[in-house]
Structures are given as structure tokens and as C-alpha cells.
Amino acid sequence: MxxxxxxxxxxxxxxxxxxxxxxxxxxxxxxxxxxxxxxxxxxxxxxxxxxxxxxxxxxxxxxxxxxxxxxxxxxRVTIPRELPDDVYAFVGREDQVAELEKTFTAQESRPGVVVTSAIGGMGGIGKTALAIHMAHLIADQYPDGQLYLNLGGFGPGRPLTVPEALGRLMDSLGVQGPDNPADAHEAASRYRSALTGRRVLVVLDNAADAAQVAPLLPGASTCAVLITSRRAMTALPGVAHVLLDVLPDQDGIEMLTQIVGDDRIARDPANALAIVRLCGGLPLALHLAGARLADEPTWAVADLVHRLETSRHRLDELATADRDVRASIEFSLSAATDRDTEAVEAFKLLGLHEGDELNVRVAAALLDLPVEDASRRLERLVDLYLIESVGPHRYRIHDLVRSYVKETTAVLTDELAREAAQLRVLELCLAMGWRTRMDRFGDDVSHAWHEDSWTAAAEQFSTDEIFAWFDEEIEEIIGAVRRAVVAGPRQRAMVARVVLGLLPYCYVRRRHSDGVLLGTMAMGVKESADDPFAAALLSFEVAQQCASAGLHLRAVEYMTAALAAPKIHAYDRAYIEAEVFLGHYLVELGRLDEAIASAERGVAVALRSGDEVAEAEGRLVLALAAGRRGDTAAHDREFARAVDVMRRLGTSHERYWLLCLAGLSYFELGRLDESSSYLEEARAAAIEDGDEFAVAEALEGLGRVELGRGHLDLAEQHLRASLQVVQGTWQAEARVRERLGHVLLAAAHPTAAHAQWQSALDLLTRHGSLQADNVRKLLNSNV
Structure with missing residues (x-):
């Protein structure tokens, strides 16, 4: 025939x-x-x-x-062999390949259940490359054929309709289609019938959504399906999902090496790594960057790094005639459905955000939306793999995607709109910060300055909830403050208020270096100096942050400036505390006569105003100074008076502060039993106050006492309990690790001691601390 x-x-x-x-x-x-x-x-x-x-x-x-x-x-029976060639320069993805192999080889066949896996991720992340590579690996398991169909979900042109897709699949199988090509139900039935009893692998690449894919799934458990899409396929039941992330640095370097094809990458690993990171580990971008180097054999790797670093539009550098990172992002947007429209509009404005991660409340402020609406839109963007969810209500935008949204935001907004968005974020930070300040840390000066409108947006939150939010957002907030410092007058006018709302958090969480940074930025703004409340409070509080960070000379400078501010003199308690704190800093510098004079001025005002707690604070400084002079009688007398008052009248926080300093003072005098007693009482006050960092500080002090007593096991126990709390707060962590090293060395564990000191040194060096030299000497002298 x-x-x-x-x-x-x-x-x-x-x-x-x-x-x-x-x-x-x-x-x-x-x-x-x-x-x-x-x-x-x-x-x-x-x-x-x-x-x-x-x-x-x-x-x-x-x-x-x-x-x-x-x-x-x-x-006739047609056996299709449609897989494209395996991908050139395929590297990495070992975990994902292993996961897919397990899916396709380990599952037992069940009637009517098709082994199906969906590879998801942002455009250019390498979904198709992995799918084709995987399909070649398992092709032998499907001897009756391998179908491959690009469904056109994201890209130029329109996606295939279901009848079109079924028609192409049936043509590949040599199956007669229905008389009415638009009859998707009849076509799907014939397609499934043709696969019955056959072992065929179906690769459905670049799917638009689950609705496009569902009719294309075989009904035979002998078949398997591998799907790729930029949209989450969660609506398909029984599908194993594999989500791709960017390539690790080493895999990115290997990809560049293969694409460039010469030894330039190997000769310059530092700049090769820079390219990987400038491309954000995105395989599409790495392919394009590698192709640029391959096409320009006279370029050094550093030349491309320079172009990617200095190009005003980095995306322009990552494009060829037929492949383009910018176009890849635009394909995702152009495929958005009516349901996605609002989310896409929100996405185009995310260039208003400058940080690496985005909190839903910050997003709501930027976009001027209710939090619920912002959350819904961001989750839609996650489904489209345009942004990534990194935790509850937290999102991350890939560097190259951020470059794209900055372009769109610049086009869609003017300077006034961008300024308004930045102000809304600052107002959110202001509300959160001053809510905690007025709830637990309010002072006379703050109450006189505060306006109800500052905190109205945060009235529903507790201090603990806000501090938990700050824990996640502090780096982004510092970035927002840094940008506001060099922005317009409206933003600059808010800097001092925002910072003063954050400083209590920095104190409680022992983020003193952040407190110093924020405070000095705020003091450098003219608008802060022009506001008498801001000028007084900033000097007063930044002095405390400096002292807690061990910067006592700067603390004296700032507290002296605070005492020159009229607003401090207008409120007795503020003035007394300024003199007392100044006296404490002077004690630490060994300037004892000045310290006593300052504390006595504070005590005199406290006696005149009848403020016994403030008087007790002043007597604490007099006791500290007496101890440094060796006047134990005056030391004990002043401490006894101060402690008696604080036990009767002080808040748990005030008791902790005084008792902890008393314990440390007695430790310096070698009176370990009294030191231990005061520190245990300080720990109890910290527990009552709910301040885990204060508890950690008391435990640190007790660890020092037990080391002095020779109780090494108990000293180690206290210090490890302290470390468990402060880990992640670099200054406190480094200090506790240094002390723990001394305990371990005394217990004849030099290797463990060195490990603690090395960790402390790494932290101090990373943050540029002068204390690094002391720890380095410990390591060198105990080799």
C-alpha cells in the first residue's frame, strides 16, 4: 500500500x-x-x-x-524519540537529580496513578535544562517512547491551547484525532487510550498553569510525566514538586569554565566568583556572561566584572540576540492572568524597596495597601516565582529581578511618589519604635515630646511582638535610616524620632554597635540638632550605647553634651541620670575625682526632689569609685544604702542594673561570696523583668565568679547558658566566648579553649573591633 x-x-x-x-x-x-x-x-x-x-x-x-x-x-504504533539533546554545560543539581531519580524509580505502580514531578522556579533558573538532563537519564526506563512538548506558557507568542497540545501529542504518537479538533475531551480520551499499556515518558515543558497540564496527563501508571513551569503546580494532586534555587558559587564557576572554554576562569578565580555573584547564581545569566567572554577572547575576566559592576543597567550586559535576562522576567509578567493583575502591578513598584529582604508590613507601607492585601499580592508573586518566600511574611527578591523592578519603578513613579513611599516606611518604624518606648522605656523628656499620632499605627502590638519584628527587620531598618539621612528634608526630619524609637531595642537586645551607628547617623542630621528634644535625647542615649559597647571616652563626650542641653535640665530625673551615668563612665576611665563630683551633683538634686531611686543610682557610682580607690568602708556603706532603697522601691529592671554592677564591683575586690550573692539576686530580677539578655549577663558574671573560686564545671555551665542566649549578638558573644576559653584552658582543654578564642576573634575582626588584638594575643601566647 x-x-x-x-x-x-x-x-x-x-x-x-x-x-x-x-x-x-x-x-x-x-x-x-x-x-x-x-x-x-x-x-x-x-x-x-x-x-x-x-x-x-x-x-x-x-x-x-x-x-x-x-x-x-x-x-500502526509510532515510538516517538523527541527529547532535545542533553544540555551543554549542565553542572550541579546533584540533590535535585537524586530526588527526581527517586521519584521515577522508587514508586510502585498503582492502577491509574501516573508518576509525575513538577520542576518549578523563576525564569532562567534552569528548569528545562534539568528536565531534559533528567529525561535522558531515565529514558531507558520508557522504551515505548519519550514525548517532548513546549507548551509555550511563558515566552513570545501565546501558550498552546489544550486541543492544540493534545493534537501535537497525538500526532507524535501517530494517533488519529477527533473529527472536531476543538473537542478536547475526545482528544484527551484518544490520547490516554494510545498510552494504555505503554511505557512512555512525557516531558511537558514551560507549562502555563495546572489547567493547561491536567488534560495532558496519561491515565496509565506505566507512563511518567515531567513538568516545568514558572507557576506553582500545587493544583495538580499527587505531584512531586522540585523547586530550583540559584546555583552555589562553585557550580557557577564550573558553568563559566565550561562555557568560556579556555583557562581564563581558572587563572582568575576571584573575579570568576565576582561574576557568579553579580549574576546572582542564575544559570541563564551565567550562560550569557560566559558567552560574552567566549565571544571576546581578548577580554580578561576582570573586564566583564567591571562592566557588570559599573553598568548603570546591568541587565543590558546580560543579553544576546536570542537570550535576555530582562526578557525572561517580562515573559513571566506577560503570562499573568486577570487574577494576577494586581500582584503584577505591585511587583513593578517593589523597586521602592532597597533592602535584600522584604517584610509584608514594609511592603504594605511602600505600596500604601492594607497588610492583608499586600500579603495576598506577594503570595501570588511567590506562585509566579517572581519573588521568594524566606519565612512567615518575609520575602526575597533576586538581585537581577531587583534590577528589573528598579527600572519599572523608576518609569512608573516620580520623585514625589518615591518620597511618599519612603516616608510611609519611616512612619511604620516610628510607630513600632515609639510604641515600645512609651510602653516600657518612657522617660519625662520622651513623654513631653511624644505625640499620639506617632504610635497610632502600632497600638495593637505588644513590646514583645515589636521586638520580634525588629529582630527580623533591623538590618533593613538601618538601611532605611541611612537612606533617609541623605534624602529630602521630610525624611531627615524623621530620622531622630525613628532612631530614638529604636535605641531601647538596641539596648535590650545588646546590639550596642547598631545603637551607636544609628545614633551617630541621627546626630549628624541638621534637623536633629535643630530640635531641642532630639538634641538632648540623642546625646543622652547614644552615650549609653557607647558605654555598653566599651567606648567610654565617647560616652563621656556625648553625656557631657547631653548635660549642656536645656531639655535635660528641665527635668530633674533626666538631669540626675545624666550626672550619674557620666560618673559611671568616668569611673571606667579611672577619672575618679570627676566621677565622684558628677555623682554627688546628681545625688544632691535627687535629695532635693525626694527621688530615692535616683539617689540610690548616684550612690552606686560613689560606691564604684570608692572601690577603685580601695576605700572598702565607703564602698560597702554606699552600696548598702543604694541596695536597700532599690530593693524597696526599684523596678525589676532598676534592681537588676544596680545589683549586677554591685556584684561585679565585689568581684573586682576579690570578695567572691558577696559578688555571687548580688549576681544571683540580679539574675532573679532579670528573670522577673523578662529580660533574657540581662539573665545572660548575670550568668556571665557568675561564670567569672566560679572560675575565680576554681569551680570550673559550674563556671562552664554558666557561661554556656549565657552563650546560648547571646549567640548572634556579636559583641556579647565574643566576650562570653573569650571568658569561656579561659575556663576551658584552666580545665586543661586547650584545643577547646582555642576554638572559643578563634570564634571570638573572627567576630571581633569581622566587625572591626579593637578588642580583636587582645584575643589575638591570647591565641598567640597559649599555642
Whole structure:
């Protein structure tokens, strides 16, 4: 029996028709006629057969011959081998390959259950590369064929409709389609029937959504399906999901090495790593960067680094005639449905955010939306893999995607709109900070300055909730303050208020270096100096942050400036505390006469105003100074008076502060029993206050006492309990690790001691602390 193509060609020529004229007469496209005559498609649909017979004007016998030649598909089984070539320069993804292999090889077949896996991730992340690579690895398990179909979900043109996709799959299988090509149900039924009992792998690449994919799934458990999409396929039941992230640095370098094809990457690993990071580990960007170097053999790796670093539009550097990071992002946006419209509009404005991560409340402030609406839109963007969820209500934007949204935001907004968005974020930080300040840390000066409007947006939150939010957001907030310092006058006017709302958090969480940074930034703003409340409070509080960070000389400078501020003198308690704190800092510097004079001025005002707690604080400083002078009688007398008052009248926080300093003072005098007693009482006060960092400080002090007593096991226990709390707060962590090292060395564990000192040194060096030299000496002298 003759093949269909030659039969069709013979009848067309006999009728004196060109392929174009037959197309016009039959309604079948020229391309389809060419495909059939060439044999690239051997068996047309029955509807196509009828149209061609009518267009050719065939007699009954000729018509039967044409229909018979075209109907032979029912008697034949086609074994498709459609996988594209495996990907050049495929590297990494070992964990994902192992996971997929487990999915496709370890599951037992169940009737009607098709092994299906969906690879998801942002555009350019390497979904198709992994799918094709994986399909080649498992192809032998599916001897009846491997189908591959690009569904066109994201890219130029429109996605394939379900009937179109089914038609192509059936053509690949040599299956006769339904008479009505638009009948998706009939087409799906024939498609599934053709796969019954066969072991076929179906790769559905670049799917638009679950609705497009669902009708294309085989009904045979002997088959398997591998899907890729930029949209989460969570609506498909029973699917194993593999989410791709960016490549690790080493894999990125390996990819560049393979693409560039010479030794330039190996010769310059530092700049090669810089390229990987400038590309954000995105495989598409790495391919494009590698291609640029391969096409420019005279370039050094550093030349491309320079272009990527200094280019105003980095995305312009990561584009070729047929591949483009910017276009890849735009494909994701253009494929958005009506349901996604609001989310996409929000996405285009995320360039208003400068930080690495985005909190939903910050997003709501930026976009001027209710939190619930902002959350809903961000989650839609997660489903589209345009942003990444990194925790509850927290999101991350890839560096190159951020470059893109900055472009769109710049186009869609003007300077006033961007300033308004920045102000809304500052107002959110102001509300959160001053809510905690007025709830637990309010002082007379703050109460006089505070306005209800500052905290209205945060009234529903507790201090603990706000501190937990700050724990996540502090780096982003510091960035927002840094930008406000160099922004317009409205932003600069808010800097001092925002910072003063944050400083209690920095104190409680022992983030003193952050407190110093924020405070000095705020003091450098002219608008802060022009506001008498801001000028007084900033100097007063930054002095405390400096002292807690061990910067006592700067603390004296700032507290002296605070005492020169009229607002401090207007409130007795503020003035007394300024003198007392100044006295404490002077004690630490060994300037004892000045310290006593300062403390006595504070005590005098406290006695005049009848403020016994403030008087006790002043006597604490007098006791400390007496101890440093060796006047134990005055030391004990002043401490006894101060402690008695504080036990009767002080808050738990005030008791902790005084008792802890008393314990440390007695430790310096070598009176370890009294030191231990005061520190245990300080720990109890800290527990009552709910301040875990204060508890950790008391434990640190007790660890020192037990070391002095020679109780090494108990000293180590206290210090490790302290370390468990302060880990992540670099200054406190480094200090506790240093002390723990001394305990371990005394216990004859030099290797463990060195490990603690090395960790402390790493922390101090990373943050540029002068204390690093002391720890380095410890390591060098105990080799």
C-alpha cells in the first residue's frame, strides 16, 4: 500500500493544483500540505482527509484510495524519540537529580496513578535544562517512547491551547484525532487510550498553569510525566514538586569554565566568583556572561566584572540576540492572568524597596495597601516565582529581578511618589519604635515630646511582638535610616524620632554597635540638632550605647553634651541620670575625682526632689569609685544604702542594673561570696523583668565568679547558658566566648579553649573591633 504523501501529491498534480491553490480550495494550510507530502507527518486527521478530498474534487474511487492511505494510522504504533539533546554545560543539581531519580524509580505502580514531578522556579533558573538532563537519564526506563512538548506558557507568542497540545501529542504518537479538533475531551480520551499499556515518558515543558497540564496527563501508571513551569503546580494532586534555587558559587564557576572554554576562569578565580555573584547564581545569566567572554577572547575576566559592576543597567550586559535576562522576567509578567493583575502591578513598584529582604508590613507601607492585601499580592508573586518566600511574611527578591523592578519603578513613579513611599516606611518604624518606648522605656523628656499620632499605627502590638519584628527587620531598618539621612528634608526630619524609637531595642537586645551607628547617623542630621528634644535625647542615649559597647571616652563626650542641653535640665530625673551615668563612665576611665563630683551633683538634686531611686543610682557610682580607690568602708556603706532603697522601691529592671554592677564591683575586690550573692539576686530580677539578655549577663558574671573560686564545671555551665542566649549578638558573644576559653584552658582543654578564642576573634575582626588584638594575643601566647 502506498504512503499517504505520494498519494496526495499524485492527486494534486493530476488536478493541476499547486500546494497554495489546494490550500485555498480545501481550507487546509499550505504548511500542513507540505508536511504531509514530505512524509514528516504520515497520517492526517480524518477531518483533514475529508477537506483535502473535497478540495481535490476526487471521484468516489479516488476518494476511497486517499482515505485508505490516510487511515492506516490505526494499524500502526509510532515510538516517538523527541527529547532535545542533553544540555551543554549542565553542572550541579546533584540533590535535585537524586530526588527526581527517586521519584521515577522508587514508586510502585498503582492502577491509574501516573508518576509525575513538577520542576518549578523563576525564569532562567534552569528548569528545562534539568528536565531534559533528567529525561535522558531515565529514558531507558520508557522504551515505548519519550514525548517532548513546549507548551509555550511563558515566552513570545501565546501558550498552546489544550486541543492544540493534545493534537501535537497525538500526532507524535501517530494517533488519529477527533473529527472536531476543538473537542478536547475526545482528544484527551484518544490520547490516554494510545498510552494504555505503554511505557512512555512525557516531558511537558514551560507549562502555563495546572489547567493547561491536567488534560495532558496519561491515565496509565506505566507512563511518567515531567513538568516545568514558572507557576506553582500545587493544583495538580499527587505531584512531586522540585523547586530550583540559584546555583552555589562553585557550580557557577564550573558553568563559566565550561562555557568560556579556555583557562581564563581558572587563572582568575576571584573575579570568576565576582561574576557568579553579580549574576546572582542564575544559570541563564551565567550562560550569557560566559558567552560574552567566549565571544571576546581578548577580554580578561576582570573586564566583564567591571562592566557588570559599573553598568548603570546591568541587565543590558546580560543579553544576546536570542537570550535576555530582562526578557525572561517580562515573559513571566506577560503570562499573568486577570487574577494576577494586581500582584503584577505591585511587583513593578517593589523597586521602592532597597533592602535584600522584604517584610509584608514594609511592603504594605511602600505600596500604601492594607497588610492583608499586600500579603495576598506577594503570595501570588511567590506562585509566579517572581519573588521568594524566606519565612512567615518575609520575602526575597533576586538581585537581577531587583534590577528589573528598579527600572519599572523608576518609569512608573516620580520623585514625589518615591518620597511618599519612603516616608510611609519611616512612619511604620516610628510607630513600632515609639510604641515600645512609651510602653516600657518612657522617660519625662520622651513623654513631653511624644505625640499620639506617632504610635497610632502600632497600638495593637505588644513590646514583645515589636521586638520580634525588629529582630527580623533591623538590618533593613538601618538601611532605611541611612537612606533617609541623605534624602529630602521630610525624611531627615524623621530620622531622630525613628532612631530614638529604636535605641531601647538596641539596648535590650545588646546590639550596642547598631545603637551607636544609628545614633551617630541621627546626630549628624541638621534637623536633629535643630530640635531641642532630639538634641538632648540623642546625646543622652547614644552615650549609653557607647558605654555598653566599651567606648567610654565617647560616652563621656556625648553625656557631657547631653548635660549642656536645656531639655535635660528641665527635668530633674533626666538631669540626675545624666550626672550619674557620666560618673559611671568616668569611673571606667579611672577619672575618679570627676566621677565622684558628677555623682554627688546628681545625688544632691535627687535629695532635693525626694527621688530615692535616683539617689540610690548616684550612690552606686560613689560606691564604684570608692572601690577603685580601695576605700572598702565607703564602698560597702554606699552600696548598702543604694541596695536597700532599690530593693524597696526599684523596678525589676532598676534592681537588676544596680545589683549586677554591685556584684561585679565585689568581684573586682576579690570578695567572691558577696559578688555571687548580688549576681544571683540580679539574675532573679532579670528573670522577673523578662529580660533574657540581662539573665545572660548575670550568668556571665557568675561564670567569672566560679572560675575565680576554681569551680570550673559550674563556671562552664554558666557561661554556656549565657552563650546560648547571646549567640548572634556579636559583641556579647565574643566576650562570653573569650571568658569561656579561659575556663576551658584552666580545665586543661586547650584545643577547646582555642576554638572559643578563634570564634571570638573572627567576630571581633569581622566587625572591626579593637578588642580583636587582645584575643589575638591570647591565641598567640597559649599555642
Amino acid at each position: 502506498p504512503e499517504f504523501g505520494p498519494v496526495l501529491r499524485r492527486f494534486r498534480k493530476a488536478a493541476g493544483l499547486s500546494q497554495e491553490r489546494l490550500a485555498a480550495a480545501s481550507g487546509v494550510s499550505v504548511e500542513a500540505i507540505k508536511t504531509l507530502e514530505s512524509g514528516r507527518r504520515r497520517y492526517p486527521r480524518s477531518s483533514t482527509l475529508k477537506l483535502l478530498a473535497n478540495g481535490l474534487g476526487l471521484a468516489a474511487a479516488q476518494r476511497a484510495e486517499l482515505l485508505t492511505a490516510g487511515a492506516r494510522t490505526k494499524a
